[in-house]
Amino acid sequence: MPVDQSLVGREFPPTAPLxxxxxxxxxxxxxxxxxxxxxxxxxxxxxxxxxxxxxxxMQAFLASEQIDLFRxxxxxxxxxxxxxxxxxxxxxxxxxxxxLRQIGGADIxxxxxxxxxxxxxxxxxxxxxxxxxxxPAATPSAEQETA
Amino acid sequence: xxxxxxxxxxxFAITRADLVAYAEAAGDxxxxxxxxxxxxxxxxPGVIAHGMLTLGLVGRAVEEWTGGAEVVELxxxxxxxxxxxAEGAAEVVVAGTVKSVADGLVTLALxxxxxxxxxxxxxKAVVRA
Numbered sequence: 001m002p003v004d005q006s007l008v009g010r011e012f013p014p015t016a017p018l019x020x021x022x023x024x025x026x027x028x029x030x031x032x033x034x035x036x037x038x039x040x041x042x043x044x045x046x047x048x049x050x051x052x053x054x055x056x057x058m059q060a061f062l063a064s065e066q067i068d069l070f071r072x073x074x075x076x077x078x079x080x081x082x083x084x085x086x087x088x089x090x091x092x093x094x095x096x097x098x099x100l101r102q103i104g105g106a107d108i109x110x111x112x113x114x115x116x117x118x119x120x121x122x123x124x125x126x127x128x129x130x131x132x133x134x135x136p137a138a139t140p141s142a143e144q145e146t147a
Numbered sequence: 148x149x150x151x152x153x154x155x156x157x158x159f160a161i162t163r164a165d166l167v168a169y170a171e172a173a174g175d176x177x178x179x180x181x182x183x184x185x186x187x188x189x190x191x192p193g194v195i196a197h198g199m200l201t202l203g204l205v206g207r208a209v210e211e212w213t214g215g216a217e218v219v220e221l222x223x224x225x226x227x228x229x230x231x232x233a234e235g236a237a238e239v240v241v242a243g244t245v246k247s248v249a250d251g252l253v254t255l256a257l258x259x260x261x262x263x264x265x266x267x268x269x270x271k272a273v274v275r276a
Contacts, residue, residue, distance in 0.1 A: 024172075031172040032203045033159065044210065047218040048203040055175055055199075069177050070185050074198040078222025078271075127222070133189050 003065065003100060003107040003132060011096040012064065015056045017118065020089040025049060038087060045085040050093075051077070054113040054126040057095035061111070067132060075108065075129035082122050090118040093126075107132040148213070148253050148276070152245040157208040160236035161196050161229065169200045183233070191228060198225035201239055201266060205259060208241040209272045212255070216274035219252065224268030229261045237261055243272075251276050 018024075022038045025045050029036035036043060062069055085091070092115070099110030109130040115123050166180045175197055178185040186194050202223055209218065231237045239261050246256040257270040 027168075027172040031165065031169040032200070032207055033165070034207055044215050044217070046203060047206045047209070047221050048199055051199045052174055055173060059174075070179055071189055072177065073179070073189075073191075073228075074225050076222070076224040076268075077199060077202060078220070080220050081218060084217055129224075 003067070003109065003134075005100060007065070007097045007109075008100050009097065011094060012057065012061050014092045014094045014116075015053060015060060017090045017092045018053060018056070020045065020049070020085055020087055020091060022087060024052070025087065028052065042087060045087070047079065047081070047084075049085055050079060050091070050115050050124050050126055053091050053093035053115050054095070054128065057093035057113050058111065058128065058130070061095050061097070071133050073131045073133070075131040076127075077129075078127045079124050081124040085123060089123065091123060092116055098127075105134060107134065148245045148248060150245055150247050154208075154212045154243040154245070154255070156240055156242040157204075157211065159204045159207070159239045159241070161200065161204075161231055161239060162236045163194065163231055163233060165236075166194070166196060166200070166231060169197055169203075173197065173199065175199070193230045193232075195228040196231050196237065196239075198223075201225070201229055201259065202270075204239055205241050205257060205267070205270060205272065208243065209255065209274065212243065213253065213274050216253070216276070218272065218274050220271060220273035223257075223259070223270035225266070226268035227261070227264055227266045229266050239266070248276060 026036045093113045095113045101108045113126045246254045255272045259267040
């Protein structure tokens, strides 16, 4: 389905709050081949952990626009952090669509997700470019990205 | 850390089993990371690693290089897919140098390759000194 220009500027509803638990962080760390436990002084939560929230927001956005996840390739991701994510944080992501272009049959969707804590304070911002190949034969080429 | 310092490159192996574990932990069920037929149907050369798995490995390298310094910025473009074979592993090499140290921040210049090909575009990490 064509992705509509009217998407640009739209903010989607916040994701359900998710607590940063030892179990979740340990599973995430283990999947990166490293370990995490809260004995003694816990190591830092992996910096890419907020993708869990941002991805949740992206999936809600894709569902709302009836875009198939398997047609999405990640073109770019940049996080800026106001502070580190900590155990016990209860985080929510709010996604906005910031740009949309079409290149070679693909929609290049620019999004920004604000990840906030239980007090509503910004913890980090995740800016993502999603490459949506609408046609089955299209080859997504994130290399052409200049966003 | 001083500007110009070269950091010891880190090599990470990614297997299909790692993709399953990452998908579960990150909540990313996209079948292009599991299913060869789906990946090819959208024009990919095969099952590819999650870009965020590769960037997560960059995060690991940065943590090891900096002794767990607070990360204030981390990001990249995913310019080339990391194709993960059904058997064996894809090897990702994360190399870096200290680009600048200023205002209490250390900026790292990174180069991330798989089989000699750069897979990330403009990768950047900034940590507190």
